Every structure is written in C-alpha cells, then in structure tokens.
Amino acid sequence: MPRATAVPPAAAVPPVTPPAFADFAQSVYPFLELQPFHRVYYRVLEAFAQGRIRRLIVTMPPQHGKSVGATTLLPAYLLGLDPDCRVAIASYSGALASKFNRRVQRILDSREYGAFFPATTIKQGTRPPSYIRTADEVEIIGRRGSLLSVGREGSLTGNRVDCFILDDLYKDAMEANSPLVRANCWEWYTSVVRTRMHNRSRELIVFTRWHEEDLIGSIAAREPVEMLHSWAQLDAPPREGWLHLNFEALKASPPTELDPRAEGEALWEQQQGAALLAAKRRLDPLQFEAMYQGHPTAREGLLYGLHLAEYDALPREIVRRASYTDTADTGDDYLCSLAYVVDVDGLVYITDAVYTRDPMEVTERLVAEMFLRSDTRQAAVESNNGGRGFARAVQALAPDVRVEWFHQSGNKEARILSNAATVLHLVRFPRGWALRWPELYGHLTTYRRTFRANRWHDAADVVTGIVEREVVDRGRKRVRGVRFL
Structure with a gap:
C-alpha cells in the first residue's frame, strides 16, 4: 500500500x-x-x-x-x-x-x-x-x-x-x-x-x-x-x-x-x-549435478559419460564370482565395493554394489551382507588406509568368502585414464542401475577426463581395479604381496 x-x-x-x-x-x-x-x-x-x-x-x-x-x-x-x-x-x-x-x-x-x-x-x-x-x-x-x-x-x-x-x-x-x-x-x-x-x-x-x-x-x-x-x-x-x-x-x-x-x-x-x-537426477545426472547440486560438468570432457554398457540378464556360463573393494581414504570419500561375475568371454557383469560414506563399523556389515547376497567366492580389498583391518572384519562376518587384501601402489590417475577404454568395452551394469545406485551412477557418468577436476575418484578406481585384475593380471601368477586371510 x-x-x-x-x-x-x-x-x-x-x-x-x-x-x-x-x-x-x-x-x-x-x-x-x-x-x-x-x-x-x-x-x-x-x-x-x-x-x-x-x-x-x-x-x-x-x-x-x-x-x-x-x-x-x-x-x-x-x-x-x-x-x-x-x-x-x-x-x-x-x-x-x-x-x-x-x-x-x-x-x-x-x-x-x-x-x-x-x-x-x-x-x-x-x-x-x-x-x-x-x-x-x-x-x-x-x-x-x-x-x-x-x-x-x-x-x-x-x-x-x-x-x-x-x-x-x-x-x-x-x-x-x-x-x-x-x-x-x-x-x-x-x-x-x-x-x-x-x-x-x-x-x-x-x-x-x-x-x-x-x-x-x-x-x-x-x-x-x-x-x-x-x-x-x-x-x-x-x-x-x-x-x-x-x-x-x-x-x-x-x-x-x-x-x-x-x-x-x-x-x-x-x-x-x-x-x-x-x-x-535419474533423467539427466549431468544436468542435475549442475543445476541442483552446483557442480557443473561439461559433457564433452567426460571419461565414461553415458556409454557404460548395460545388461538384461546374466550369462549362462559364469567362470568366476568375485568382488573388489576400495575403502574410504578420508572422511569425505566413499567406500566403493562392487560384486561381479565373469563369463567365458571375459566380460564383467556388475551384480551388486555398496557405495556409501557411512563409517567403517557400518560398511563392514553392508559389504559382508553383499558378499553373501551375491554369492561372492573371492573378494579383493585394497589394504591402503585401513583396508587390511576392514578385510579382516569382513572375513569374520563372511567366513565362507575368500577375502584377500593387497597394497595398490599404482598411480591412480594413470591407472584410471589408461584403462578407461577397457572399462567401456568389458564392464556391464544391470539395466536400471541408475535407480538402484544413483550416486554410483552419477559419479561414474559425470567423471572427468581432467583428473584433478573430479571431486571423487572412488567409483572409477574400483571399476579400474576390476578390469586390471580380470584382464591385466588374469593369466599371470597372482601379484606378489597378496595375502589371503
């Protein structure tokens, strides 16, 4: 007035x-x-x-x-x-x-x-x-x-x-x-x-x-x-x-x-x-990260983008059921653990995931439950930053799973970038995985080629670790320094 x-x-x-x-x-x-x-x-x-x-x-x-x-x-x-x-x-x-x-x-x-x-x-x-x-x-x-x-x-x-x-x-x-x-x-x-x-x-x-x-x-x-x-x-x-x-x-x-x-x-x-x-977020993870989260990413600079392959059903012939886990390095990092199967052609099918920033006393139980749920036979855990203790705790919760810990000494940036094409060629995610694991989906599909432009490397590090073990190391003797619990 x-x-x-x-x-x-x-x-x-x-x-x-x-x-x-x-x-x-x-x-x-x-x-x-x-x-x-x-x-x-x-x-x-x-x-x-x-x-x-x-x-x-x-x-x-x-x-x-x-x-x-x-x-x-x-x-x-x-x-x-x-x-x-x-x-x-x-x-x-x-x-x-x-x-x-x-x-x-x-x-x-x-x-x-x-x-x-x-x-x-x-x-x-x-x-x-x-x-x-x-x-x-x-x-x-x-x-x-x-x-x-x-x-x-x-x-x-x-x-x-x-x-x-x-x-x-x-x-x-x-x-x-x-x-x-x-x-x-x-x-x-x-x-x-x-x-x-x-x-x-x-x-x-x-x-x-x-x-x-x-x-x-x-x-x-x-x-x-x-x-x-x-x-x-x-x-x-x-x-x-x-x-x-x-x-x-x-x-x-x-x-x-x-x-x-x-x-x-x-x-x-x-x-x-x-x-x-x-x-x-599911409709367009990139746009959501920009408009709703304040973290814009250029589509032309993505490492994987929306090109990660999906599958509708697991293969009939499965030669291996395994998992790969990277524990959180800092309080802001994610624990990423992916369960997967490998078929006779060497294709990798992701079957389950734990992707969270919950404390270790929570994630130990979540990962052990995932091992049992996915019928994991062999589990690899990076021993860096507390991974060894995590592996022992998970082994106690899932005694029938063969849990191994190992030290990852390779340069993370070089490993992720050099194996990106292999990830796109060999790794498959279940159709609709954006609904099941939205943060995992968002972080992988928005991951940048410019390494230092990324806030989180955990998901990319794990899919890289999987193809390294299943493609690079398969056919060789097990890497020195690996210990089985």
Missing part, C-alpha cells in the same frame, strides 16, 4: 535501528515461509548488505527462493541501510531485470518499509518532478542513491555502481551451453560491469549453475574463490577474492556449520523432496 506523503530528506528524519534482514523480509513479505536454509541465506545476505562481505557468490537449485532474497528484498534493504547507495541489478534480459526493479519499488512504496526506513523514499506519481522513476531506474529523494536495472549486454555508460547484483545471466541450458553466449557474457562482465565498479564496490552473483565455464566458472579460474562453511568466515573474508555459498538440493558434501544436513537430505523437503530430486 503506497505511503500517503513523501518523506522529507534524511537529515530531518530521526535515525531508526535497522532490523535484521530476515525480520525485514517477513515484515514486507508476510507470506514468506522461511526454511532453515533461507535463514542461513538471509544472514549471509545481511552480512553482504552491511559491507562485511565485498564479493559474494550464491548458488542454489531452481525454485528455492534465491531471487526473492537477493534480487527483490536485498536491494530494498540496501537502500534502507544506505540511501546514498547506487544499486544495479542485471539479469539475462532487460525485461526480467525491470521486473525485479518494479518489485523493489513496490516494497519501497509500502507502509511497512516506511516504518523501518523513513529516510528512503521514491517519487510518487509526478512528485517531486525532478526525480526519476521508471521501470528501469528509480532515485531516492534527497539522497544520491538509486536503483538501476539492465539486461545482459546492456549499457551502463556514465553510471557508477556501489553494489552490483547479477541474477541468472543465462536464460536456459541452450544459452549456457553456447560458447558464443558465454564469451559475450564474459566480455560484457569485464568491459561493462567491472568498469562501473570502484574500490569500495560490492558484487553479488546469484545463479543456478548450468555449465562449468559459465560466469562463476570463469571467475573461479582467474580469481580466488573460498567456499563458505562457517560463520567465522564472514568476519574475515578474502580481501581480493570471493566467498561462495552453495546449497545442494540433495546433501552430498560433509555437514558444515551453515549446512548441517545429513547426507541425502533434501534442502527443502516440502517444496522439492528427496524422492522428486532423485527422479530428476
């Missing part, structure tokens, strides 16, 4: 204690239902508004409220804290940027906003006549502050910007996957956005990721980007680099102070639950 009269210049208005950003948001938008992650998000945005963070990147899944917080409510809050602040909003189109601007103006017009920030007022109708108020630009009466909106590749000639908010500079996957669009976006950012900034300017980039070489990826390749995990980082942000807050739709990374969810827990269960997200 518009305020009845324009408020005098700020010098005539007594100071008002500013509210917390989350309280402000719920006052001007009473329909908001803030989830725990929203409160974390808004607290980080408040630190940005206060100037404690100068350069901030926020990534989160679609339809989770990123634009409401960063591009609608935050500009109004910024202008309330500092009516002299020159704020600019940019998006993939001028029409969308103008839409954000109009939403902010409606907040600035409201009585609720006036109660919080009486010094920040804008033109009402034709009064005062000397001030600008359009869909793309509005000025604060009696102060130097303003709000400007612009589409990607739009002009900002002559406009100095104190705070820039860039929200979704790519319309869709087609744009983000276009090298030409990405190059034009980067050129616009460096030649227009950066040239409007000064020493104290702030930047907020809030995106749903589409491609590893989008604007965020291009910045990360050239400037320091520090992942935001604890509240203490807000008090000591990087002087020249960026803080990056990423919300995964399904929790996959270790719990942090800002995101303490358990593995597999949905970010907003009531809006997009774990079951729905798992179905989206």
Whole structure:
C-alpha cells in the first residue's frame, strides 16, 4: 500500500535501528515461509548488505527462493541501510531485470518499509518532478542513491555502481551451453560491469549453475574463490577474492556449520523432496549435478559419460564370482565395493554394489551382507588406509568368502585414464542401475577426463581395479604381496 506523503530528506528524519534482514523480509513479505536454509541465506545476505562481505557468490537449485532474497528484498534493504547507495541489478534480459526493479519499488512504496526506513523514499506519481522513476531506474529523494536495472549486454555508460547484483545471466541450458553466449557474457562482465565498479564496490552473483565455464566458472579460474562453511568466515573474508555459498538440493558434501544436513537430505523437503530430486537426477545426472547440486560438468570432457554398457540378464556360463573393494581414504570419500561375475568371454557383469560414506563399523556389515547376497567366492580389498583391518572384519562376518587384501601402489590417475577404454568395452551394469545406485551412477557418468577436476575418484578406481585384475593380471601368477586371510 503506497505511503500517503513523501518523506522529507534524511537529515530531518530521526535515525531508526535497522532490523535484521530476515525480520525485514517477513515484515514486507508476510507470506514468506522461511526454511532453515533461507535463514542461513538471509544472514549471509545481511552480512553482504552491511559491507562485511565485498564479493559474494550464491548458488542454489531452481525454485528455492534465491531471487526473492537477493534480487527483490536485498536491494530494498540496501537502500534502507544506505540511501546514498547506487544499486544495479542485471539479469539475462532487460525485461526480467525491470521486473525485479518494479518489485523493489513496490516494497519501497509500502507502509511497512516506511516504518523501518523513513529516510528512503521514491517519487510518487509526478512528485517531486525532478526525480526519476521508471521501470528501469528509480532515485531516492534527497539522497544520491538509486536503483538501476539492465539486461545482459546492456549499457551502463556514465553510471557508477556501489553494489552490483547479477541474477541468472543465462536464460536456459541452450544459452549456457553456447560458447558464443558465454564469451559475450564474459566480455560484457569485464568491459561493462567491472568498469562501473570502484574500490569500495560490492558484487553479488546469484545463479543456478548450468555449465562449468559459465560466469562463476570463469571467475573461479582467474580469481580466488573460498567456499563458505562457517560463520567465522564472514568476519574475515578474502580481501581480493570471493566467498561462495552453495546449497545442494540433495546433501552430498560433509555437514558444515551453515549446512548441517545429513547426507541425502533434501534442502527443502516440502517444496522439492528427496524422492522428486532423485527422479530428476535419474533423467539427466549431468544436468542435475549442475543445476541442483552446483557442480557443473561439461559433457564433452567426460571419461565414461553415458556409454557404460548395460545388461538384461546374466550369462549362462559364469567362470568366476568375485568382488573388489576400495575403502574410504578420508572422511569425505566413499567406500566403493562392487560384486561381479565373469563369463567365458571375459566380460564383467556388475551384480551388486555398496557405495556409501557411512563409517567403517557400518560398511563392514553392508559389504559382508553383499558378499553373501551375491554369492561372492573371492573378494579383493585394497589394504591402503585401513583396508587390511576392514578385510579382516569382513572375513569374520563372511567366513565362507575368500577375502584377500593387497597394497595398490599404482598411480591412480594413470591407472584410471589408461584403462578407461577397457572399462567401456568389458564392464556391464544391470539395466536400471541408475535407480538402484544413483550416486554410483552419477559419479561414474559425470567423471572427468581432467583428473584433478573430479571431486571423487572412488567409483572409477574400483571399476579400474576390476578390469586390471580380470584382464591385466588374469593369466599371470597372482601379484606378489597378496595375502589371503
């Protein structure tokens, strides 16, 4: 509801204690239902508004409220804290940027906003006549502050910007996957956005990721980007680099102070639950990792991609039933154990899997149960990083299985890359394995040729180990150093 009269210049208005950003948001938008992650998000945005963070990147899944917080409510809050602040909003189109601007103006017009920030007022109708108020630009009466909106590749000639908010500079996957669009976006950012900034300017980039070489990826390749995990980082942000807050739709990374969810827990269960997200992941693991997890991967740089073979039924003649296990090296790694059979032609059929970051006392039981369920006769366990003790524990739980431990001394990168073609040629997974083991499926199908670009190597390491044992070592004597329990 518009305020009845324009408020005098700020010098005539007594100071008002500013509210917390989350309280402000719920006052001007009473329909908001803030989830725990929203409160974390808004607290980080408040630190940005206060100037404690100068350069901030926020990534989160679609339809989770990123634009409401960063591009609608935050500009109004910024202008309330500092009516002299020159704020600019940019998006993939001028029409969308103008839409954000109009939403902010409606907040600035409201009585609720006036109660919080009486010094920040804008033109009402034709009064005062000397001030600008359009869909793309509005000025604060009696102060130097303003709000400007612009589409990607739009002009900002002559406009100095104190705070820039860039929200979704790519319309869709087609744009983000276009090298030409990405190059034009980067050129616009460096030649227009950066040239409007000064020493104290702030930047907020809030995106749903589409491609590893989008604007965020291009910045990360050239400037320091520090992942935001604890509240203490807000008090000591990087002087020249960026803080990056990423919300995964399904929790996959270790719990942090800002995101303490358990593995597999949905970010907003009531809006997009774990079951729905798992179905989206199955449709396109690569797109899901980018848009919903914030970990984009270029399809052209994949090692296996979607070329891993599948089977409908096991072969009639089976010459060997075995398994291969790689225990977790660190707390962030996965234990990967694959049971398989080998036919007379040397083809390998994966029959069962344990792929988890559960603690060893849990995985020992899970792997032993898999051995019994799959009728495994011979099990190989890498002895690196506690594998020897793991092998002994599993042997005690599955005494009829011949468990062996061995030290893997080969270079992991060289082994995985050099055996990739053999994996694609010989290894088969059961049809529908994306449903049975979605994380295993996702990590193998999105595994990169550029070794250091991968976060997890566990699944690729195990399928590599299987073909090494069944192809490279088969026909030789058993590798020296292997011990049977």
